[in-house]
Amino acid sequence: xxxxxxxxxxxxxxxxxxxxxxxxxxxxxxxxxxxxxxxxxxxxxxxxxxxxxxxxxxxxxxxxxxxxxxxxxxxxxxxxxxxxxxxxxxxxxxxxxxxxxxxxxxxxxxxxxxxxxxxxxxxxxxxxxxxxxxxxxxxxxxxxxxxxxxxxxxxxxxxxxxxxxxxxxxxxxxxxxxxxxxxxxxxxxxxxxxxxxxxxxxxxxxxxxxxxxxxxxxxxxxxxxxxxxxxxxx
Amino acid sequence: xxxxxxxxxxxxxxxxxxxxxxxxxxxxxxxxxxxxxxxxxxxxxxxxxxxxxxxxxxxxxxxxxxxxxxxxxxxxxxxxxxxxxxxxxxxxxxxxxxxxxxxxxxxxxxxxxxxxxxxxxxxxxxxxxxxxxxxxxxxxxxxxxxxxxxxxxxxxxxxxxxxxxxxxxxxxxxxxxxxxxxxxxxxxxxxxxxxxxxxxxxxxxxxxxxxxxxxxxxxxxxxxxxxxxxxxxxxxxxxxxxxxxxxxxxxxxxxxxxxxxxxxxxxxxxxxxxxxxxxxxxxxxxxxxxxxxxxxxxxxxxxxxxxxxxxxxxxxxxxxxxxxxxxxxxxxxxxxxxxxxxxxxxxxxxxxxxxxxxxxxx
Numbered sequence: 123x124x125x126x127x128x129x130x131x132x133x134x135x136x137x138x139x140x141x142x143x144x145x146x147x148x149x150x151x152x153x154x155x156x157x158x159x160x161x162x163x164x165x166x167x168x169x170x171x172x173x174x175x176x177x178x179x180x181x182x183x184x185x186x187x188x189x190x191x192x193x194x195x196x197x198x199x200x201x202x203x204x205x206x207x208x209x210x211x212x213x214x215x216x217x218x219x220x221x222x223x224x225x226x227x228x229x230x231x232x233x234x235x236x237x238x239x240x241x242x243x244x245x246x247x248x249x250x251x252x253x254x255x256x257x258x259x260x261x262x263x264x265x266x267x268x269x270x271x272x273x274x275x276x277x278x279x280x281x282x283x284x285x286x287x288x289x290x291x292x293x294x295x296x297x298x299x300x301x302x303x304x305x306x307x308x309x310x311x312x313x314x315x316x317x318x319x320x321x322x323x324x325x326x327x328x329x330x331x332x333x334x335x336x337x338x339x340x341x342x343x344x345x346x347x348x349x350x351x352x353x354x355x356x
Numbered sequence: 357x358x359x360x361x362x363x364x365x366x367x368x369x370x371x372x373x374x375x376x377x378x379x380x381x382x383x384x385x386x387x388x389x390x391x392x393x394x395x396x397x398x399x400x401x402x403x404x405x406x407x408x409x410x411x412x413x414x415x416x417x418x419x420x421x422x423x424x425x426x427x428x429x430x431x432x433x434x435x436x437x438x439x440x441x442x443x444x445x446x447x448x449x450x451x452x453x454x455x456x457x458x459x460x461x462x463x464x465x466x467x468x469x470x471x472x473x474x475x476x477x478x479x480x481x482x483x484x485x486x487x488x489x490x491x492x493x494x495x496x497x498x499x500x501x502x503x504x505x506x507x508x509x510x511x512x513x514x515x516x517x518x519x520x521x522x523x524x525x526x527x528x529x530x531x532x533x534x535x536x537x538x539x540x541x542x543x544x545x546x547x548x549x550x551x552x553x554x555x556x557x558x559x560x561x562x563x564x565x566x567x568x569x570x571x572x573x574x575x576x577x578x579x580x581x582x583x584x585x586x587x588x589x590x591x592x593x594x595x596x597x598x599x600x601x602x603x604x605x606x607x608x609x610x611x612x613x614x615x616x617x618x619x620x621x622x623x624x625x626x627x628x629x630x631x632x633x634x635x636x637x638x639x640x641x642x643x644x645x646x647x648x649x650x651x652x653x654x655x656x657x658x659x660x661x662x663x664x665x666x667x668x669x670x671x672x673x674x675x676x677x678x679x680x681x682x683x684x685x686x687x688x689x690x691x692x693x694x695x696x697x698x699x700x701x702x703x704x705x706x707x708x709x710x711x712x713x714x715x716x717x718x
Contacts, residue, residue: 259404260442262429264505265460271430274455278446 142335144311145319152227152315153295156234160242160291163235165284168246169272172253183247189237197237198304205229205305223305230306230313234295242291249283250276282354289350293343357381357509357541361567363410363422365396372396374410374567378558380509380541383532385552387545388562394545395439397567398511401543402436403429414509433464435507437515441498443486449497450482456504464506465538475530476500477523491518499527503534510535510542516551528555548588573630578671578683580662589669590634591684597622597629606651612676614654618711629713635669635685637709642696644705652708658700659683661693668693672706684708 171183189197205212205223211232212222223229253276261271277284299317306313308322316335323332361374372393378384386394399405401412403419406426412419414433420426435456443452457469473479476496486494495518502510512531516524532555535542543560546552552559559570561581570576577592595609595616600623607622608615609629622629645653656674663669670686684706692698 256438256440256442257444259429260436260438260444261455261459262404263402263434263436263438264456264501265430265435265462266455267430267460268428270460275444279444281446 141310142316142319142331145314145316145335148227148311148313149296149315149317152230152234153292155231156238156295157242157288157292159231160235160238161284161288164239164242164287164291165246165277166272168243169250169276171243172247172250186243187240190240194237194298194300195304198233198301201229201233201236201301202305205232225305225307225309225313227312230302230315233301233305234298237298237301238291238294241294242287245283245287245290246280249280253279286350286354289346293346297339297343358413358415359401359509360411360413361397361401363408365393365400365405365408365410367396370396370565372400372565372567374400376560376567376569378560378569380543380558382535382557383542383544383555384558384560385544385546385556386560386562386567387547387552388567390547392562393565393567394562395513397562398436398513398543398545401509402434402511403427403432430460431462433462433506433508434511435464435502435505435509436511437499437502437513439513439517441486441491441494443489443494443498443501445486448483448485449478449489452486452497453478453482453501453504456501459505462506464508465540466506467503467534467538469504472500472503476527492520492523495519496523496527508540510540512542513545514547515544517547524551531555574682577632578685580660580664580669580671588634588636589664589685589687590632590636591682593631593633593682593684595629595631597625597627611682612674612678614674616654616708616711617651618713620713622713625713632712633684633708634710634712635687638672638684638686639707639709640670640672640686640688640692640696640698640704641707642698642702642704645707648707650707650709652711654684654706654708656684656704656706658698658702658704660700661698666690670698670704672704674706 167186171179171186202224203209205215207213207216207222212224215221215223215228223232257275257279258271261275266274297317299321302313302315302318306315308314308318316339320332320335320339323329323335357380359380360377362376363374365372370391370393374397386397388394396405400408400410403426406420406428409422411421419432444455447455453469453473473482476499478497478500481489481493481497489497495515499515516527519527528551531542534540544552544555556573559573559576560567561570561576574592574594577590593611595611598608598610598615600607600621605621606617606619608617609622609631610616616631618631654674656672659671659673661668661670664687667687667689670688672684672686674682674684676682686706688698698704
C-alpha cells in the first residue's frame, strides 16, 4: 500500500508536470482562438438580436442560449456526429483538408465557439439594448451609414461590455469539459486541455496532481473575474 | 431649395399634418407653441420618421413617399442640431467634431474645421469630454459638429437655447452669414422672438397640427400671434438706408414718412435693412414730444390693443404716404391706456428707445 502510493507520487511528479504544462498550453490556445473568433462574430449577432423587430429574433436568441441549459454532453454528442467523417461538417472538412473535424484542435475551437457563444453574446446583447437611440440618430444625421455607425459609435460606446464578454468567453472556454471530452477526446498536445487532465488525475487517484490543476483553475477564474468586475466598476 | 412636405405623422394621440411646398431661402424660422409639432416636422424631413405615410421631396429628389422605402437619414443631405446636444460621451470635443468630418460621402457643403472652431470659439474646449463641458459649451460643440457634416439643408432645433446672450449675439450673425455664403438654407426652431426675428427671412408657423408659411415676417411680428409674443415681442421693420452722419456716427434710415437714426455706419448693409424694435422699448405719447433725448419719434395711429399679462400691447400703424405702411408694437401699462385714453384709432407718437439691426445684415 505504502509502496504503491510512493510509486504513484513519483510518476505523477516528473512527467505529469510536463503533461500539465502541455495541457495548459493547449487550453490557453483554445481559449484565445475561441475568444478571438467570437469577438468578431458575436457583436454583429448581438446587435441584430438587440435591435431587430424580426419574428426570427426569439428563435435565434434561443438557439444561441442553448448551451446555457443543455448538458454539454448533449451538445458534444451532436457536434461529434456532425464532425465525424460521415457528418456534414466533418465531411466538408475532410473534402477540403483531408481530415474530419472530430478529435482535432480545429474541431475543438468550433465546438468551444458554439458552447461559449452565449457567454459572449449575453453581456453584449444586454449592453446593446441600452444604446442611446438619440446618439445613433445624431450619428445618422451627420451622414454615418449603419456599418460605420456600429464600428465607430456602438462598439466604442460599449467597450466595457466587450471586455466583459471577452473575459467571460475566455474563462468559460478554459473551464469547459463535457463538449471537449465528446468531440476532442484526450490527445496530448492536440486536444488534451486542463479540465481533461484533471479528470485523468482523478481517475487514476492522483489527488495531488488533481489538486494542483483544480486549484490553479479556481485561482485563475477567481482572479480574472475579480479584475474584470473591478475594472467594470472601479 | 424647393422643399415639399406633405402627409401625416401620427405619434400617439398627436397627428401632424403637413402640406407645404416652399422655396427655402436663407433662414426659415419654425415657430409655434410647445407640442405644436415643430420637432416632429424636423424629424420627418431629416429621415427619422421613415414609416410615416408622408411625402418629402427636396429639389425634386424624392426622400420619402407613402408605401415606398424611405431614404435613410444618413443618406439625406441634411444635418440636424437636436434640442439636446447628443454629443458622443466617449469622445472629446475634437473627436466629436472629427466624427462629423469623416461621417460619410453624401453630397453637400463641407465647412472647414478651423473656420467652424474659430467661429464658435471651440478651441479651448477641444480636449475636453462632454461631461466636462457646461450646457452651453455642449450646445456649441453640437452646433459645430452639425455644421461640419456635409449638408444641403440645416435643421436647427433650438440650437442656442442653452447659450448666454453674449454667445447668441456672436453666433447668430455667423449662422446667417454661412447660410448666405454657402446657399445652404436653415430651418430654425426657436421660442425666442428676438432670436427668430433677428435671423429669419421666412417664418413657418406650426399650429393645430399644421405647418404653414407666414406671408410677411413684418406683419407676423406685430400680429399678436401667441407662440411668439409670449416672451419678448417686437416689430420687424424694413427700412431704406438714407445717409450716414459721420459727426454723430448715426445712420439715417427711412420707412414710410418716418426717419430712424441708428448708431453706427450701416452704409454697407445694403439698400434695405431689417430692424427689430422690441415692444418694451417703445413708448406712446398722444401729443408731439420735442424736448426729449429719444431721437426716434414716429407718428401713427393705434390699430389694436391686446392685453398681455400685466401690460398691454399696442399695434401702431405708422404713417406712410407712399409704400407699405409698417406697424410697431408698444408695451404699455393699463394705467397709461386709461390716463391717455388709448384705443383703436387714436393718433399717437411712438418714442423708440432702442433698435436692433438685424444681425445678419451687419
